[in-house]
Amino acid sequence: MKDAKFAITDIETTGNGIKGNRITEICVIVVQNGELIDQYSSLVNPSQSIPLYIESLTGINDEMVSNAPQFSEIADEVEKITRDCIFVAHNVSFDYNILRAEFTNINRDFKRKRICTVRLTKKLIPGLFSYSLGNICTSINIPHFDRHRAGGDCEATVTLFQRCVSLDPEYEVITEFLNRKTGASYLPPNFKNSDFEKLPKETGVYFFKDKDGIPLYIGKAKNIKSRIKSHFQERSNRKYKLMQETYSIDYELTGNEFLALLRESDLILKYYPKFNKAQKKYTKPYTLTSYHNQKGIEVFALHKNKISPVNWMKFYTREEAIKFMEYVCEKFELCPKYAGLQRGVTTCDHYKIHSCSGVCKGQIEVDDYNDRVAHALDFINQYENSCLIMEKGRTKEEKSFIYLDKGRYAGYGFINNSEDFSHPEDFRNYLIPQKNSSYTDRLVSRYINTKKNLNKLPLNSIEEVIENEPADWFH
Incomplete structure (x- = not known):
């Protein structure tokens, strides 16, 4: 040498x-x-x-x-x-x-x-x-x-x-x-090698911080150490500037990716880091509403900007909304014309749904059709119920929960596997409350609508762990 x-x-x-x-x-x-x-x-x-x-x-x-x-x-x-x-x-x-x-x-x-x-x-x-x-x-x-x-x-x-x-x-x-064979050879000039070696390989969120400890960038990862190493190896103007300003990296373990996504959103909205681009722009959702037309038929509609007295559900892409309503139409034999799937037609003629009960052709009484709509609304409302979604914890000895208050993200917590909720309000002893946002609405909606074998505890009967009906319409 x-x-x-x-x-x-x-x-x-x-x-x-x-x-x-x-x-x-x-x-x-x-x-x-x-x-x-x-x-x-x-x-x-x-x-x-x-x-x-x-x-x-x-x-x-x-x-x-x-x-x-x-x-x-x-x-x-x-x-x-x-x-x-x-x-x-x-x-x-x-x-x-x-x-x-x-x-x-x-x-x-x-x-x-x-x-x-x-x-x-x-x-x-x-x-x-x-x-x-x-x-x-x-x-x-x-x-x-x-x-x-x-x-x-x-x-x-x-x-x-x-x-x-x-x-x-x-x-x-x-x-x-x-x-040196580790990612430390790619470290930012102001970042300590010893701190990199201490980073975990578990799931959670991580923070790039400046010399005053203020978050510059917040992200989530299944493997925090591996993801941070990949940041060091990226070559772009934006990443170069981030690396030059980074003096330390912190992290928070979540145990599962869904909670990591929610915590990432929570923390970005709390600190507004200068190098985070996503989640800073408000995205208006598509809202599912309903009204009675001149014939007395209860009609579903999807809109993005209108104000309506009844809002049943929110979607953050039109594709999600269409897939959901197609599923509802087939399950309850509703008419695509009156379910927000077709416009400007006298009678429905949908490319996929052929199970219409015939209300658009006068083949079924309006009251009978509206009963079908009522059953569909009962089904839709299950997505808006207050519940706990149970997920993996940070260790084998614990599990995590995400609290949905009337379908909206309201916080999270961790409990020991030996703990048993004997009363619905017991979860509040472990709850870390959080504010809801349009982005967390979107995360929750996608998670519920795409997750198979969802471990969901309704708060009106918390002793019973139920398996939510698989949302096959997304697969």
Whole structure:
């Protein structure tokens, strides 16, 4: 290891994260046995305009790079000087992935073992206020000239790396970093390796947090550790920015995916994390309502924006609503024309449902047909009853429950398997109340309507665990 060559690299770019970002300047200094043995630097024409804020930061403008070589013209030099070297940079994932992207653009591959001096310094020089290159240099008296230029930053990184080697003369820490096989090699620069190793492989929700402990992103996963590792390995502008701002990761176990989905929704609406896109926009549901027409027939209708005195059920896609009403029509021999499935027809002529009782043709009395509708409404109302949905717990010794208050999500809880609800109100001793939202409405609706062998305890007869009628119309 002491004879290894280290290609210490710094690049300046056009900005904008990872994708679409182009190199404007590069500097590579090769170190072996503590000595500088080779060096290469060049401005690079990015073939795009340099934003004003980048020009203000680096001093590199369009005129300076107009006659500079494009990356394709210097790729051989970069490949040659870094060949058989360990790639070193401050926040190595940025420089390395930008460089790989440039090689990919010209249909070439670029792979090197790599070490991050941010992580190396945190290990060997712990307790600094900040681990940005400028602040480290100030803290430990490293000269740092021409900041935000590739040459100046690269020279400072070389001195920093040499300082780290002096603290690790047997290369034990460096070897450990190189041989690491876990997702820790992809960790954000401000995130602790030890924290990653502590992450569980169970189901739950997780939080990416900033330096003040404020959630930046909240997600759910069947395997929290695996999912977080996949975040580290994703390459996009948005993920790059998230990784740069992440200082810690927290989690909450749920034991099952349905509760994880609900908790994810609860927490996103509570904290409104800046990197979460989903669930921030309100989606108006399709509402199932009914009314009596001029003939006295009770008619079902689906609408999205109208206000009506009677609302039987909500759906969050029209496809879900249509499938449900087709099932109800067949089960209770209702007329598709009067069930919100057909419009502008004199008599029903549905492509799928042929069990109409004939009310549209006058073949059945209105009162008899409305009795069928009443039975259908009884069936629909079972989806709106208050109940507990029982699910797996966080351990083998417990189970979880989701409380639906008149069909709406109202909270959750965990109980020991040995616990027995002898009275309907007993569950409230374990309940963690939550606010309902249009998104949780949607989650609950889909879960109930698609889950086979649903373990559901009605609160009007909680001693009896029932199996809800399988919703075959979704399968």
